[in-house]
Amino acid sequence: MDLKDLYQEIILDHGKNPRNLKKSDNFNKDAKGHNPLCGDKVHIYLKVDENNKISDIAFEGSGCAISMASASIMTDLMKERKEVEVKELVDDFLEMIKQNPELKSKILGENEKTKLMSLSGVKKYPMRVKCATMAWHTLTAAMKNANEETNTDKFE
């Protein structure tokens, strides 16, 4: 195991200065996520327009560097994405964390892939996987405008 894989520059940067970390006033969908094991929380706000496209995305939350960086990178990546693209990217990311060595999605640029792959370090730290995936599961819930809190205990 190597800590440098886990705490890459990109992670540390996004962990310390998370992008899109604010309460959005102008949202029409949202969902909350919670990791009861460690108390990490995330609240994702979406503005989805009439074409099912995310025109704005923001999050509030507190947690470790991995969970904050993951939410930060994810929200950056999801701006202006259509619902089908969001689903494809969430699935691709979760599969990569679970088993795939690489991301498969064709809709990502190289730069975006590099950013996302910086989260792959958690694969070697089973206890930290949920830190990386919580925001992504919560995004899926937000797209459905779920009332119920997304709870990491329920993840596969």
Place this chain on the structure above:
Amino acid sequence: MNINNIKKQFPIFNNKVQNNDLVYLDSANSSQKPQVVVDRIYDFYTKEFSNVGRSVHYLAVAATNLYENTRVLVQKYINAKDPNEIVFTKGATEAINLVANTFGQKFLGEGDEILLTELEHHSNYVPWHYLRKSKGVKIKFAEFNSDGEVTLESIEKNITPKTKIIAITHLSNVTGAILPIKEITRLAHSKNIPVLVDGCQGAPHLKLDMQEIGCDFYAISCHKMYGPTGLGILYAKKKWLEVLPPYQGGGGMIREVKKEGITFGELPNKYEAGTMATAQVIAFGESIKFLNKIGIENIEKHENELTKYGEEILRKNNSVKLIGSPKDKGSVLSFTLDGVHAHDIATILDEDGVAIRAGHHCCQILHDKLGLSATARASLGVYNTKDDLDKLNESLNKCKKIFEG
């Protein structure tokens, strides 16, 4: 007291953990086990195994005697009046559930109040919570002060004519505060209120004398006391065990079972339904002997010295903020590190073989009040040394370096 000799009795330290010497600073969570305890489990299963209390054959009688010997060892260790005041449970959690359930059933009703503290572990809050719905009771929380202590005054302020039971921790697993349980018990008894003490953190580190403390119930977690998992102890004054209803029904706890009705057995069987954690109980006898051999006073002194040393070096580290500074403090050091979340600290420390706990430590009420979602916690046991604390500090500096770049 030679710590190196003591440490050698714990086989876990003979092995490397991820190529590192283990620096185990998570004893408040669970302690490591001395060889004698591990051996006792092996010996019981390989040479002496039988179920207790049922059959008349040789092994059954011998096993029953071994099992009951531990009850007497525990009774003496905590200076209870009677061995029948010692009830074995599956853990301290079950011990508290037993009291909350049976005391609640018999003595609590609509509008009655249960007084806890804001320091309580979830296991001394959640069992009482059920009574809100089933009995309509109110739960009050005595506040902790800026040092992380709950004082006698804070308890007194929250007692009302409706207070029916007080349930408090002996030693906070986050701030390390040792509560004045003897004084609280005196105060409570002057108002005819019984007291339950959650002794999970107290029992492994402090000298216990039930008759001197005077509390009505005291819950113990054996795996935090150099003993096996799956075992706890409820100390309860005989007068309570006699009047409270049984907790679980099953074999072993009955006198007579008829189609039209059942009568229940005598103490301690009344509260030990089904086959108990026999091997664990017998092995826990070795934990008590281990503690007796070193002497709990010596353990307390050693851990106090280490705690002071730990506080000293962590205070010197400008990035570290200690949580709570109680005057009477057990061997728990909870802290935050500027700019680094507790879980990141725990992962980075783990790479150096330093095992700590990160999170809310099952104390969300406390963390909410402090406005923290998580803290890091180093907690000590008899096998720890100043070296361990130095390594903790070194690794914390490494965290800073990684995060500051």
